[in-house]
Amino acid sequence: MESIIQIDQLTKxxxxxxxxxxxxxxxxxxxxxxxxxxxxxxxxxxxxxLLNIIGSLDTPTEGEVTVLGHSIAQLxxxxxxxxxxxxxxxxxxxxxxxxxxxxxxxxxxxxxLQHMPAAERRKxxxxxxxxxxxTDKIDSKPAQLSGGEGQRVAIARAMVKQPAIMLADExxxxxxxxxxxHILQTMKQLNEELNTTFLFATHDEKVMAYxxxxxxxxxxxxxxxxxxxxxxxxxx
Amino acid sequence: MIQFLLKGIIRDKNRSVLPxxxxxxxxxxxxxFSAWFKGIFSDMINVNANFSTGHVKIMTRAYADNAGQMxxxxxxxxxxxxxxxxxxxxxxxxxxxxxxxGGLLDVPGExxxxxxxxxxxxxxxxxxxxxxxxPERMNIPGSIVQGGLPDQPGEAxxxxxxAERFNVKIGDPITLFGSTMYGGMAFSNFTVxxxxxxxxxxxxxxxxxxxxxxxxxxxxxxDAAGEVLGFFxxxxxxxxxxxxxxxxxxxxxxxxxxxxxxxxxxxxxQQGLDEYLAMADYISGGMTFLFxxxxxIVLWNTGLLxxxxxxNEFGVRxxxxxxxxxxxxxxIIESLLIGAIxxxxxxxxxxxxxxxxxxxxxxxxxxxxxxGMMMPEVFRADIxxxxxxxxxxxxxxxxxxxxxxxxxxxxxxxxxxxFKELSV
Numbered sequence: 001m002e003s004i005i006q007i008d009q010l011t012k013x014x015x016x017x018x019x020x021x022x023x024x025x026x027x028x029x030x031x032x033x034x035x036x037x038x039x040x041x042x043x044x045x046x047x048x049x050l051l052n053i054i055g056s057l058d059t060p061t062e063g064e065v066t067v068l069g070h071s072i073a074q075l076x077x078x079x080x081x082x083x084x085x086x087x088x089x090x091x092x093x094x095x096x097x098x099x100x101x102x103x104x105x106x107x108x109x110x111x112x113l114q115h116m117p118a119a120e121r122r123k124x125x126x127x128x129x130x131x132x133x134x135t136d137k138i139d140s141k142p143a144q145l146s147g148g149e150g151q152r153v154a155i156a157r158a159m160v161k162q163p164a165i166m167l168a169d170e171x172x173x174x175x176x177x178x179x180x181x182h183i184l185q186t187m188k189q190l191n192e193e194l195n196t197t198f199l200f201a202t203h204d205e206k207v208m209a210y211x212x213x214x215x216x217x218x219x220x221x222x223x224x225x226x227x228x229x230x231x232x233x234x235x236x
Numbered sequence: 237m238i239q240f241l242l243k244g245i246i247r248d249k250n251r252s253v254l255p256x257x258x259x260x261x262x263x264x265x266x267x268x269f270s271a272w273f274k275g276i277f278s279d280m281i282n283v284n285a286n287f288s289t290g291h292v293k294i295m296t297r298a299y300a301d302n303a304g305q306m307x308x309x310x311x312x313x314x315x316x317x318x319x320x321x322x323x324x325x326x327x328x329x330x331x332x333x334x335x336x337x338g339g340l341l342d343v344p345g346e347x348x349x350x351x352x353x354x355x356x357x358x359x360x361x362x363x364x365x366x367x368x369x370x371p372e373r374m375n376i377p378g379s380i381v382q383g384g385l386p387d388q389p390g391e392a393x394x395x396x397x398x399a400e401r402f403n404v405k406i407g408d409p410i411t412l413f414g415s416t417m418y419g420g421m422a423f424s425n426f427t428v429x430x431x432x433x434x435x436x437x438x439x440x441x442x443x444x445x446x447x448x449x450x451x452x453x454x455x456x457x458x459d460a461a462g463e464v465l466g467f468f469x470x471x472x473x474x475x476x477x478x479x480x481x482x483x484x485x486x487x488x489x490x491x492x493x494x495x496x497x498x499x500x501x502x503x504x505x506q507q508g509l510d511e512y513l514a515m516a517d518y519i520s521g522g523m524t525f526l527f528x529x530x531x532x533i534v535l536w537n538t539g540l541l542x543x544x545x546x547x548n549e550f551g552v553r554x555x556x557x558x559x560x561x562x563x564x565x566x567x568i569i570e571s572l573l574i575g576a577i578x579x580x581x582x583x584x585x586x587x588x589x590x591x592x593x594x595x596x597x598x599x600x601x602x603x604x605x606x607x608g609m610m611m612p613e614v615f616r617a618d619i620x621x622x623x624x625x626x627x628x629x630x631x632x633x634x635x636x637x638x639x640x641x642x643x644x645x646x647x648x649x650x651x652x653x654x655f656k657e658l659s660v
Contacts, residue, residue: 055555057554057555077559077560078559078561081554081557081558081559081560081562082557082559083557084554084555084556084557085556085557085558086557088557090552090555090556092552092555096548096551096552098244098549098552100243100244100247100248101240101243101244101247105240105243108240109240109553109556110556110557112237112240113556113557113558113562157556
């Protein structure tokens with residue numbers, strides 16, 4: 001099994017007033033290709049901070065985080081942008097679609113950044129939208145979509161470039177139960193068919209039910225690391 | 237990517253409408269005022285050149301020192317020979333003689349007694365030589381109110397104001413009283429062939445225009461001329477070429493200490509026109525700078541507001557792997573696109589308004605008269621090739637500058653901080 005993320009003695013501190021607030025303390029973890037893992041814990045436990053560092057949006061204060069062979073602390077701004085552009089996909093709680101662009105254009109944007117030729121781009125976008133079942137909405141604007149449809153577009157936008165790792169921060173927080181399950185099934189299907197690694201930050205029990213590994217955080221420390229089901233990962 | 241950005245600009249009215257309006261207004265004003273100032277200064281230069289200074293002018297040194305007094309006793313002698321040599325030496329210019337004079341116009345009654353009198357400034361120009369450009373150069377045919385051009389010796393044009401004031405009709409006799417070149421009294425009868433109105437108070441108060449040969453005869457100035465004027469044959473004043481001609485001509489007389497030796501001046505050298513020309517450039521440049529500054533401040537604020545509104549979008553784009561400098565670049569490209577749209581709209585509007593002013597102008601009447609400068613009463617715009625692109629300078633620069641300043645905020649923030657602020 002291929003290890004794609006290594007976290008070694010990670011500590012992250014933020015300035016707070018005259019002192020510093022420690023968001024993550026001495027965290028050491030390893031993730032393998034194809035995992036469907038979630039960071040769970042109360043607000044302020046460090047889930048999002050950890051996700052941001054893995055996503056190269058932030059850097060460690062101490063320790064080492066290596067993603068796909070790249071040490072996050074050593075990356076320049078441009079290199080970290082390239083890492084995100086090529087290998088990482090983000091899914092947000094509030095979807096964050098571009099409101100003035102159509103569904104098609106929202107998904108296409110990720111590929112525009114990769115300078116993909118137009119014909120390939122079109123095929124990839126249509127494939128991604130077919131994956132999430134939204135081919136009939138390609139000309140719709142985000143405002144015309146339901147919450148579930150909006151999040152599916154966000155998933156299509158994140159997966160269209162076929163990233164190795166998908167980072168999802170509370171992806172179901174704004175969805176009802178039915179849509180949450182629909183979204184999670186879509187992501188699970190992606191995980192199983194494309195072997196994409198998923199890392200969630202969540203405290204939604206519906207999400208937890210799908211996870212194969214649950215890492216519990218409290219006050220910036222890992223308090224529990226449970227492997228629920230390893231079949232999918234083992235197959236790899 | 238540009239197509240993608242253009243779609244965003246067109247669809248997101250908040251991003252484009254206000255900046256396009258601001259830029260269009262600024263560009264409109266830049267184009268309009270630039271063309272108008274150009275027209276005013278160009279008219280002013282042409283009027284002064286055609287009526288008074290020429291593109292270059294030759295006088296005796298003594299005459300030049302007292303030019304305001306029209307001192308014909310200090311006129312150029314052997315003017316015909318001088319013109320012949322000028323035609324040979326400087327064939328790109330047309331050389332003409334002019335005589336300015338002052339005098340009294342006497343309007344006789346039925347019995348030949350004085351019915352009315354008025355002061356007049358006079359000019360002797362070449363009416364009769366076939367192919368003479370002088371009447372057209374001074375726009376005399378277009379300025380005639382009654383009658384026509386003199387077509388034989390002894391005929392004169394007088395200002396229409398004078399004719400109306402003293403009830404002078406076409407064909408009436410008038411008597412010119414003046415002073416000969418040698419200080420003697422000069423008087424001669426003329427028949428009024430027509431009346432003129434130039435739209436310049438200095439000329440319209442009281443003027444008499446006669447043929448140069450009549451002026452030479454009346455003022456006892458045989459083969460003499462107060463001034464010899466040179467005009468570039470293509471009609472366009474070229475300051476550099478004029479300088480070369482002037483330098484070459486004056487060099488020939490540099491060693492001559494005679495106060496009656498001829499001396500050449502350029503248009504720029506006369507009546508403070510150089511300062512006016514410099515002022516025209518300063519005004520045009522200053523106006524463009526002011527518009528850039530004012531619009532940049534407005535668009536900077538617009539850019540800041542737009543940037544705040546689009547924080548979310550920028551954060552998502554960062555997360556998707558777009559580099560900060562790429563986001564910044566796309567902001568600049570967007571501003572160039574918006575600037576280009578605003579510039580096109582503003583230029584079209586500005587050219588339309590300038591065209592109206594070019595055709596009809598705005599009359600400032602007597603408010604602009606006085607001093608040594610001849611000023612047209614109607615200020616017209618002049619659409620030149622520059623009018624088609626001048627607006628793009630503030631249009632593109634202000635939007636780009638405004639967005640560049642507001643976009644610095646993106647650079648100043650660390651990715652993670654920006655990302656947190658976005659709450660994405």
